[in-house]
Amino acid sequence: MRSSVSYILSHAPGESVMSHPDYAQHAQHHACLLVLVKGIGGVLKNFNKLWERIQRVNNIKVTDSSGQVRDIWVRYVRDYPVENNDWGDFQTHRRLLGLITLSKFANQIELNEVCRVHESLKVKYSNTLYDSRAFMFGPGSNLKKPEQEPETYSFYEDDKTKEKTSLSDRISLPSEAADSLSSCDSIGQSSSSTYSVQEENFTTPSNFKTHALFYGENDPVPDLEQHVAELINSLFWVVESKRLERSREKLEKVSLLLAPFEKRDFVGLDMESRNNKKRCMGRVTKNLADLTLQAGLVPEALSLYNSAGEILKSVNDWLWLGAAKEGHCVTSAIIQYPHLRNSTPLQRNASLQESSPNKTKPLSLYQPSSEPYRKFKLNFSPLKTSKTSSPINAPNELTPSSSESIETSSRQSETDNADTESLASSTDIEYQSQKSYLSPDLPSIPRQPTSIHTMYLLSGEEIAEKYRKATIHYSKYQNAGIIETEACFKAARIAVEQNNTLRASSFLQNVIFINLTLSEQEKIQRFDTLAELYKEIGFLRKAAFCQRLAATRQVSANNPNPDWPRCYHLMLHSFPGHKISLDPNYAVQHQVGWPALQIQLLHELVVAARRMGHPALATRHMTFLLQTMWPHLSRQEHRDLAIQLQALSAQCEGGPVPLVLETGEVIPPANLTHVPTCLYFNPRPLPPARTPHLIKSKSNQGPFIFTPIHFGSLERKTKKDEGKMEYLWVEDDICEVQMKLTNPLPFELKVSNMRLLTSGVVFESIPETIILPPDSPTTVNLHGTPKEVGELLILGYSTHTLGVKSNCRLKNMPMPHKFPSAFSIEVIPSLPKISIETTLTLSGNVNLSNPEISASVTNISLYNGESTECTIKITNTSNVAIEYLELLIQSNMDNQLQRKVFQWSNEEIQSQLPIKPNDVALIPITLYGEADFLDLGGENIFPNSLTSNYPSRVGSPVPNAQTSLPTQSSNQQNSLSSGLMVNRTSGSFRSSNSQTTSWSAPLSIMPPSRGRQIETQIILRYSGGAGKDMHCRQSTLQMNLELLPSVSITHWDVLPAEIPSQLYLVLDITNLTNEEMDFEYAPSKHILIEGKESCRVPVPLDRCPFTSTAVKIEDADSMEPKSISTGTSINSLEVMCSEHLTKNVDLKWHLLQSNINGRASVKGITLSQSMMDIVRMSPLNWEVSLNKQYIKPQEEYNCTAGECLFLGVAVSNHLKRPLHKLCLSVQFYQDYNNGVRNYKLDNRVATAGNNKVVLTTLSESAKAYHECTVVFLTPGEYKIDIQCSTTEPILDEVSVAKDLPSVQSCAEEISHTWRFIPPVAISVTD
């Protein structure tokens, strides 16, 4: 775009180069009257408000002399460089036409000063200034308002008229001169008039000759708009007069208008040349077009610009041609895009309302001294009429934005845009209808009828193209650089309006190329404006780039007064362009943008913030940089940045609170989640000792512990809440969250004040300080105590490291580690805590158990049969009373055995409840080394040699197979049954303790010769407080019980005693200990057994009575189900006998060395049939007599061969029922004592009488007697076997006792035989 002929026509910088570009200029400002609004004197409180109100009066409608309504627009500026004023000939909108000062004074001196400043301002812009107003605010309301006398006003009018007439001769002067002169000349009159109205306290200085308006400082100034409108009105008339003046000029005579720098160019040129004439004409036409545009005749301006352009093109006056083209474009744009002008003021309507209701009386210190328009008014008669009407009309004709029509405008604010459109179009029509009103007055200027203004109206494309050309023309002049720059901005703004962003960007791009010698501040402003426009067209990156450039310029070395805050804000505002969000979480989750640039920008931002003197911001941004750019930084950069951050935070610590800037921007907190990096975060359940359990466990749904099948439910689809924890935490109890942290920095990192972030119930977190070595994962446990019951949400943790406090929330954690957004844990009411101590009475084994450790182990050794007392001491260490306590024992023993080993009283436990805080409860438990002392089966350590030596067994005849069970077989049977028992108990054991399968093998009654290990868990379930009905705690006490062998009974037998009601139980006792043992087997009967020795002891016992025990056995049966399995009645009898023995045998042992007492029992002893006969009281009482002499047991009877012996056998029934079909038989035999018995004694013995008698019935308590005679023929040892057998099923004795009627004679076989024991032995001698 930039012409290659640039600089060809350029000159060295002239003296009056416009050097202050006005970047805020818009195209529509070409049509505006420029008014300076300035605050002078003291600082006015409500200056900004007044400024806004003035700004709102930017458009008034004036009816001109021909009755046409003119739309006059005003541009207010706060500051205007005089140099730019010099360009007023080139483009008339650059002229400052009006001045409004807002001033405050407190006393006369200040007032004088204010007046002086005002006047000096007037002088400053004297070249162009047409009119001014001074709004003066006195001290408070004490300022007396001068009375507004109508006559005074009329007087002024008269006075004015006079002075105007006196000045009328000056009208012919060029307008600039007239302006300046009028202001100078009018001093005299205005001063005189001012005095009279000045109120008594203050007087304006004599040289002050401005239309001043006085108010109290806090007055609402209701007529502000009115006065401003008046000023504009007056300005309009001046401009209009100028326009008319210009339009009437003779084209041949016009002087050459010059841009400021052109003055030297035309020195020595032929001013009279045709070319030059044309140049003058073109320039004047262009000037007229400017004025026409300003005067509100837009369509006329269009055609004027066009013709000016044509004239100038022909003379190659590039600069002015460019201006004409620009004017053409601008005018077209104003027509095409009318809302360019309207949008700004209309938006502010709402705020206007507050000032309107205060309808105070309009105050007007009317000082119509030197208003230039009055002069013109007097001179131009057609205008005079309109002028007189204008003060009245003007307010009424204000646009909807002015005060008069506030009500309607605010009401219609929604339809404002529509209104504007219609307004614009209506003005258009207006113009068209009144097109010809000027033509008769302006014959000298080439004019086109306005009806064809559309011919010159440029389309959007044409505007852009023409603007492009205009800038090219401008670019040929170095001194017009600022004009070009402004033109580019204006063109860009139009392009924005056209929605053509590429075109806008090309115009903006052009700005870069314009080489201007600008102050640093203006360069910054240029970039700022560029950025703003780029932003408008959506080129955010460009905008950001420009903003960053502007920011760096702010603080560049060339800049004499670096402005760090501005720099900072510019940088901050370039964030969107760099795709940085201020919210670090967003930035972390959406990694967008160019990291290298973002890092650079953030670095610069940190520096700016630091230099700005806002260390908190610097820390914040540094944290942000480290947090968001972490993945893009190298390790070395991590380290450097961390160190920098540490240095920054030393000045101001970073905290997790949003920072609010003065501008109202909020910098959200940045949290360091990378330093340290969290690899693992999980709340832990309470340790087992403190875990709450449900008091009543839920019933199991089925036999399966786990099933993958969910029948007919949708549950499998609803995923479980990830963060919901299955366990419970307890109020007032320390809970724990386990984390794994890594320090990614290469130096040691101290993280202090680590806490948990929670919501939900109140939670007291315990701060933790850790030092993390570089690059090694460290496990950290954070603790805290929930203080309420309910749901606790764990949201994350907070850290304090590198001087920055961070709240690291799980949901914001960087991606690689997936955490749920929160962990949710239910907190239940507080439960008591206990500590447990166990004390053993005997060995004094004190075991202090730590409640934290679930299984504190107590080891106890017991000899079989030994018993000891163990006390469990429970101390309530919490503040909650224990109201529920239950003791359970789990072991690898079956329940029965366990019940025997551990004995305690539940009542005693319950009686101690409740246990108050810090109270102690004692639970005594008796431990007993339960064992089977009978040594059975194949594990015999001692040889079985003793067995066969029992006389009873040796000597007993074997009449049938059933009765003669050898000991060995009885042992086998016993071992069989015990084996059965093992199996069965193991089964029941498993079913009852299915969860503890770790035990290797169920222990049952085992051979006592080996030591046994019993692992026991004593489980204490306790609860209290509010949650006692639902939950309890469980403490487990591990107790390892070692049962040592003490004594064992390897063999046993029974012998009849001397008295028939008694018997001897003969036991082989083995001392399995290594010590000498004092064994007491009967009251006052002791025996000492050496260690590992055995000895045989006879235990005298009463024989087993049958009736009474039968009932007992019944009880025992129901109690001990194991005897059922052995089911037959033989066994039930046997059990009865065994039970009898067990009950009556009281074996005690005492280890002499270690002074340990214990007991032993013969429980489970098995008896053969023959043994049972001895043990049991016989149902038949024998009375055997030889030769009328009763035979005593063990007594030997002597006789000689051939001697006749009378053998009398009396049998009496001791049963409580009659016996039937008894067969009493007497048999003689010889026992060879080598196991052979000789029953064939045919030639040795002769008997007379029956040796077999059948008794059909033997009723109860009856006695039967049988007698026979026997003669021994040869000497020798004879024995008589006397027995009584029955075919009746006497074995069912017990059941028969129960159901007598069902007595039935069964088969002929002999069902039971009673013998007279011992057999009668007779030695026959010769």
Add this chain to the structure above:
Amino acid sequence: MAVCVAVIGKDNSPLYIGGTGNDTSTDNELSRQWLVHTALDALEERLASTNNTNLNSSANASRTELRDLYLGLLYSTDTHKIYGYVTNTRIKLVLVTSSTSPSGSNIRDAEVRTALRRLHALYADAICNPFHLPGDQITSTKFDKQVKSLIMNNV
């Protein structure tokens, strides 16, 4: 003389930025990035506008008509000119020439076009690597070398 070549992904993330320069200091690298980054605005706008016109014209014109991949000069600064090229998969190739050096100031449009076409081909080759994940930064040394030679040779 080309100063820098950049490959930018469809989400406007930088995939590759390579360039030659007298010095390879980070400042140089950064300034290149600034240049290319700010070019993205114009590039996107250009794309959007061509798309719109395409859409408008697609009513009558056949869809087979392909958009020209070469976008031409995106913008220029005092020292650099930035050219753009967009593949059909919205991968943006940006070439920066220096307007200060004699060889770069009068570079022809056609030269830039061919250079960018070749860069496209090189990019396609680099992407063909089965171990390359589309959207990742291009780290291939071969690509780098080829691009460097392209910069040196061609322009």
